[in-house]
Amino acid sequence: MTSRMKSCVTIALVPSIRTGPWIYWDDLEAGMQKAATLGFDAVELFTASTDAIAPNQLTALGEQYNLAIAAVGTGAGKVMHGLTLTDPDPAVRAKARQFIQDMIEFGAQVQAPAIIGSMQGNAAPTASRQQALDWLAEGLNQLGDYAERQGVPLIYEPLNRYETNLINRLDDGVALLTTLATRNVRLLADLFHMNLEEASLPDSIRSAGTAIGHVHFADSNRRPVGFGHTEMNGIVEALTEIGYGGYISAEAFPWPDPDAAAEQTIRAYQQYFVSSH
Template sequence: MIKSCVTIALVPEIKTGPWIFWENMETSMAKAADLGFDAIELFTPSADAIEPEILTTLLQKYNLALAAVGTGAGKVIKGLTLTDPNQEIRKQSISFIIDMISFGAQFGAPAIIGSMQGNVVPGVERERALEWLAEGLTILGIYAEARGVTLIYEPLNRYETNLINRLEEGTAFINALATINVKLLADLFHMNIEEASLPESIRAYGTSIGHVHFADSNRRPVGLGHTNITDIAAALREINYQGYVSAEAFPWPNPDEAAKQTIESFKQYFNN
């Protein structure tokens, strides 16, 4: 069963980003529950920013699951990436993500590595940067497996990373790791830039997909751009995708309307 999810970001430094809710966590969760979302995807400044007992209580109160936790604050706040030329920074990056994995695993939720993958920076050979990324993902994938969750790696578009941009590249990369516990995040916004055909890429590399980000071509909520969601939904059904479709989109024109637009689109394409 494909399940609905909405993003909640609690990191002021990324407030201009593509996340639906920005308010108090409980207020956002109450709104998500009222609209009928199955889960939330949470972005926090750190692994200890929220007491697990408080989150447990709220998830139970609003009958929501925690679908995933984001790690982007590690880069935005601390400047950490897995491909930094400085070995100490790479170690700190792994440590930050390990803490996020541990936090999410308490709720059966995977951690997502997006911006913390970094870039191939001037003076570093591409092959070396990919080696660093592989080393980090392997360590983190094995750690996540020991805690009963997968690790989610997100290919980003060319304007956000020069490492891996397409599902084909991502699949080849994770298949070469010394762990089978890393899955890909299929972000429809990034895919709209990089993939020749979103449905065909999903069909071809569906066994690698562990999470989906639900946004239209302009990164507004689905239904407010020109992405052909009908064919994408069909492709996800064909690969028997059973995970979350999570709204990582700009809160346009405002969070409440964006959340409403998202759940209506989800029902249109996945509840029929």
């Protein structure tokens, strides 16, 4: 049933990335209270570090507002510290792996997987693309195994060509996953990135199938779904066909403002994933 797919809204606690695609900002409890009032099932967190909030406090807030923690982002490692898994400097790669490992441990305490997006990095001018992919695979193997020991999957996100020159489409992500020794890495299907890279969003979802472990719910312009031109019906059908039962998480710009964006997101979620099925 499509209704098994759960609604989720993003909360960012990193002031230095104010222009980014997250719905709620700054105040974790206020964001969770608003999400609960609107009827969201979960929140996805973007924090500067693992000590942004104590896991027991996060657990308590989740229980208070009846919200799951769907996932935790790792992008602050790149945005704030310049760390990526494909940096030509082995010391930087080691720091990147440690940052992500710490975030995996943080998320696992609230049963939330960590997401690797921007921290995958790029093939640098001083290294070949294949060398960068080898470094990426090395990091994903190590971190996928670590996440498995923590009892959570690891989520890897293909990004559009303007953000990485490594993996841009879901089928390339599937191909990468098949080369890994770990079987604990899942793909993130981000509808915004897919709008730029995929010939057909529904077909790419069907092709990736059970490799998909998380979905980012945003329109073609990265505003909340309904404020762009993404055709959602085929996407919903494809997700239903592959038996996806995870989160539909709004990683979108807070346009025209956070409250309106959240309200539009839950309306779109209910329209496509609840009322029509």
